[in-house]
Amino acid sequence: MHRPSSSRRNGHHVKFNTFGRTAAVTALAALALSGCAANEDTAAGGGSSESASELTGTLVGAGASSQQSAQEAWTTAFQTANPDVTIEYDPAGSGAGRDTFLAGGSAFAGSDRAFKDDEIAEGDFAACAPDTGIVEIPAYISPIAVIFNLEGIDTLNLDAATIAGIFNGSITTWNDEQIASQNPDAELPDTAITPVHRQDDSGTTENFTEYLGAAAPEVWTDEADGVWPLEGGEAASQTSGMIDAVTGGEGTVGYADASRAGDLGTVSVKVGEEYVPYSAEAAAAIVDASPMAEGRTEGDLAVEIDRTSEEAGVYPIVLVSYLIGCEEYTDPASAELVKAYFSYIVSEEGQQEAADAAGSAPISSDLFDKASAAIELIK
Template identity: 85%
Template sequence: MKFNTFGRAAAVTAIAALALTGCAANEGGATGGDDSENASDLTGTLVGSGASSQQSAQEAWTAAFQDANPDVSVEYDPAGSGAGRDTFLAGGSAFAGSDRAFNDEEVAAGGFGACTTDGIVEIPAYVSPIAVIFNLDGITSLNLDASTIASIFTGDITTWNDEAIASQNPDADLPDTAITAVHRQDDSGTTENFTEYLYAAAPDVWTEEPDGVWPLDGGEAASQTSGVLDAVTGGTGTIGYADASRAGDLGTVSVKVGDEYVPYSAEAAAAIIDASPVVEGRGEGDLALDIDRTTEEAGVYPVVLVSYLIGCEEYEDPASAELVKSYFSYIVSDEGQQVAADAAGSAPISSDLFDKATAAIELIK
């Protein structure tokens, strides 16, 4: 996808003050001074909470947005997707970041705290592969199919030189080291996306329905993305799963899709999004996706995390509505998506998804 600061940003000028200030800032203009016709008049504090997977992107978005809107403070707590949804439901934040959309039952129940109606917007604004990460001396990459990954996390495969692993990696010098599988302890959208992949792609092995709470006993539990990374990094023979932007120097798995093994990449993750339909029966601004985890299309990486921005269609506080509308508009713009790609390695949304996201944001009032 081609990025153009003046492309999509121009399309959201009417709903985002940042569309002007961002372009001016690139030209050395938008300093917030009263003499600039492009100076932002946004003021106030915008509070959000949710997915720790979005942390790097949110830090970059916040810095850029506040630079262009110097009288605005954006506070994002990366407490986890479940905590973010709960905080939004309780009215403790103006928006949530979540690695899954609200499900049908939650949407039907309504009661979103800061909203005057039960109408919400859910925008898949952060798309990233989930890396299967491991720490094994001398080995930086492995090929694994879905059944093998599932068997490792169920505890059915217990050593690294197991035949199921060795047969897919004939050139690797695999030790008889015991495997320690690390999972999230907290309610996590990353876990829900990961278990959704296992449930769809390895149904004979992984029989637990997808859930944000890890469904099995055994293994090692760690809180939030940082906790999983620390546990995998600090151990030997450890394996876990995390947003790929945080994989660092850990070993990573190429996942079997069709007849090939596909390493994670932003491009491979993005390829699955445009092929996935919007969940039926939702409101006009609700862009929850039904992701096809069993695709055999070449070059597609199916262990993908789609993280949402969630807000109200109608806010009790008009000032909150204005801030959320402007912030969301910046995030989905070319500039916002490029900032996230640079900071977190995420996959920029497509032009088609941008058009849908812009229409959803226009509903906010």
């Protein structure tokens, strides 16, 4: 059995409304779900309902820090509609979230990548009934912004090879010809470039390195991985740590969920013959243009992102962050709360809450139908 990874919270642990600070991973296993008798005719989400919700209990999740803002909005709305429910989500990172879910320390995980085939084959998902599968719902779609801190410059145009060269250390100053030639109107200083990468096992890192390897294979020769593959550079834990590190330096550059970019400079990425700035619409466009992973179960909706697409208006550095749960739980009360919460998140209302709070891209109607069918498998 996999053991939960430790996490460095650095004061950025998510704390929503009435529920308290998430305990250590060993305490996550205590879900305390008592007497959950759901009224299936009652709205489980954030909207008004004609009768009071009958859902009750505590639902524990852990995982992707990229989902932090969205989870905050989803939790607030869901708890408002279901006042006897407490939801605790620890944004410890995708790797820690998957490990915690594997060990049975949480009822669901958030992850910036789906489980791999071999991980599913070898995994002993402690919260799931024996010989049952998992559901993986691509519920949060967001561009990954290449962020930088360079005085007087708010945006840069860069192609994949240049981005890869910056992060592998072969491009070392901001006035390098590869950068300058794509930004003739920018007054670029000779400031040293300080690349920042995630220290923790991160789905954001895996998505970013997958893009670099697919779009610039001559420059970026390492395999996609949630653990940063190179030595050197500055390391930061979780999304909040990445933002702090880039903000606190001069000449720093990193990568993070675009919802957290704030006032930092951002890169428009070359796709075909145009430079495309990040946006929710461009992120949604690349997901809709990409195929589903082959060989998965009915409830496993893993997506294979086409990182090399040259279609107009797509942004290829995108993360699809998943909600991960069991098709069948050992505890029926867990199943009831997970099913209700997931259903709210993929709803039009839930997706709009995330878009408003985090700038994410609402899932398409086709993906909503697939997600709804997968959620119906939960029991």
